[in-house]
Amino acid sequence: MKPKADLPSKEASSQNDENQNWLQRLSKSNDFVHEHTSIKEENPFWLSYYRTLISSDILHQDVLPFLNEQLSLEELKSVIPVQEILCTNDPKVIIENLMRGFLALQRHDQDEECLLINIANSKFRDVSIAMMESSTVGPQVGFIEELDTNLNLIRKRLPVPELLVIEMKVGELSKTNVAVIYMDGIADPENVNTVVQRINDVQYDHIQDSAYLSSMIEDNTNSLFPQSISTERVDRVAAGLTEGKIIIAVDGSPNLVLVPVTLIESFIAMEDYSYSWIIGNFFRLIRFFTLYISGLATPLYVAIMTYHYELIPAPLLETLVGSRATVPFPPFLEALMLEIMIEMVKEAGIRLPFKIGQSLGVVGGIVIGQAVVEAGLTSNVLLILVGLGTLASYTSPVYKFSNTVRFIKFPVIILSQWFGLFGVFLGWQFTQIHLLRLTSLGRPYLSLYPIRSTSFQDLWFRLPFSKQQENPTTLRPQKKRKATGNRENPEPVNDFYE
Structure with missing residues (x-):
């Protein structure tokens, strides 16, 4: 029983050691400041802070002028004109807040209790337009890092x-x-x-x-x-x-x-709601079909040119054979080389400084593409298909989804080389099965089954605002309806006034 009786005293001593050592622990860093506000050390106050985290303007304008030796820490808490202030003796709380840009104010150097004052330097870039999701009409405000x-x-x-x-x-x-x-x-x-x-x-x-x-x-x-x-x-x-x-x-x-x-939300742009619902549906369907163009254009070329020449009409076959007459590589290597080259140009344009990268993306793509065709390393028909597929992959408003679409074509190209059109079918069937099994927060990702009526209000299609009566049931919202009433369309004006 004796060891159990000693436990409280050991915990108390360890707490005191921690109270005395938090200053020593933080003082190992050169940007940590522990200074006295007076020449005489017996006078209050002692300040502790990280100079790289605090705002010196707030310190000298809103804290130091209000320090009064006659006031306790609790009284100073109501005098100093800073919003976030707390008084504590917990070393964990002190360390945590000092790392956030707080100032620790002590009356004497060895005091356990201190006043924590938020004087953090919170300078961030101004609110600007959305860089990755730009639009021609509609709101332009984007979030920042704060x-x-x-x-x-x-x-x-x-x-x-x-x-x-x-x-x-x-x-x-x-x-x-x-x-x-x-x-x-x-x-x-x-x-x-x-x-x-x-x-x-x-x-x-x-x-x-x-x-x-x-x-x-x-x-x-x-x-x-x-x-x-x-x-x-x-x-x-x-x-x-x-x-x-x-x-x-x-x-x-x-x-x-x-x-x-859901998957379809990756094709929805907020700009669609700034147009007529018919035009908005037109653009949404274009983005949806570009998914197939981006993923199938190159694999179909490889499959047909390798195994299924009979599917090509005679006039087009003559053009394709003529364009590949000087190409020394099979369609698989030709397509793979061109796809990787396009990805290299894109990556180089992103990593370089903005002005250089923009020039490289345009000039480099044109010059290299023209040089590769003239050198006979690839056919101009495949160059058109690869360029069309790359453009189609960027039509999605969600950048991460466009990366997924561009990546999927590579395993499908490999399957098309092995099995022809059956390989293309296998690749897309596997993708469809994966999407059917995929969930987002436990909710169906593909939203195809079971069929919901709300999916035809503002998901697969966008109806007029007057017809969008309910929130998406796939989200299981507590509030089912989002419209309280509809405005009746006015009767057409008669040409003959009474």
């Missing part, structure tokens, strides 16, 4: 108390602030609980971007298809919230994550 600013942009779009935010910290070392945002009374509570639980279960040292978190909480982390939508558009986030989606915002990332999602 979490509070992003929440401000969302609340300006949805100024209702039903918009709720759950804040968490993720990352053993990075301690990244993460916010889960949803509409109370619309979003399914089961979806909210699932997202919160999956984020809390994440065990990783650093979370630098929302892409880290989205890939860790997806239903199938090995799938090529993104089971969430990453967006920097405020209007897409606001529209998703009103339908019942859950938003994940990560401090330091301008891209917010929407869950759950």
Whole structure:
């Protein structure tokens, strides 16, 4: 029993050691400052902070002028004109807040209790247009890397108390602030609980971007298809919230994550809602069919030119044979070489500085493509097909999805070389089966079965706003209807007035 009696005293002594050593622990870094505000050491106050995290203007204008030796720390808390101030003696809380840009104020050097004052330097880039999801019409505002600013942009779009935010910290070392945002009374509570639980279960040292978190909480982390939508558009986030989606915002990332999602949502651009519903449907269907153009153009060329010449009409066959007369490679190597070359040009254009990369993407693609055709290393017909497929892959408003479409064609090209058209069929059947089994937050990703009536209101097709009466049932929203009434169309005016 004696060892048990000694436990409280050991815990107390370890707590005292920790209180005395947090200064020594932080002082190992050269950018940590522990200084006295007076020449005489017996006078208060002592300041501790990281000079690389704090704003010197706030320190000298809003903190130092208000330090009064006659006031206690609790009294100073109501005098200093800074919003976030707390008084504590917990060394873990002190260290955590000092790393966030707080100032630790002590009356004497060895005091356990200190006042933590938020004087963090919060300089970020200004709110600008969405860089990855640009549009010609409609709102242009995009998110930035600062979490509070992003929440401000969302609340300006949805100024209702039903918009709720759950804040968490993720990352053993990075301690990244993460916010889960949803509409109370619309979003399914089961979806909210699932997202919160999956984020809390994440065990990783650093979370630098929302892409880290989205890939860790997806239903199938090995799938090529993104089971969430990453967006920097405020209007897409606001529209998703009103339908019942859950938003994940990560401090330091301008891209917010929407869950759950379906495959067809990767073809929906917010610009569609700025046009007539007929024109919006036309553009949406074009994006949908470009998926097949991008994934099938090159594999079909390889399969037909290798095994199925009889499928080509005679006039076209003469053109194809003439274009490949000087090509020393089989169609498979020819297509693979050209596809990889296109990807190399794209990657080089992205990695180089903006002005150089833009010139390289245009000039390099034209010069290299023309040189390859003139050298007889590939046919001009295949060059057209590869260029058409590459353009088609970029029609998706979601950049991650366009990467998936471009990657899928490579295994299908290999299957087309082995089995011809049957290989192309196998590749796309495997893709269809995978999509049918795939889920996003437990909800069907393909949304083909069972057939929902709401899928024909604003998913597969976009009806007029007056016909969009219900929220998507795939999200299981608590609020079923999103329209309270319809405006009746006016009667046509008679040419003859009474």
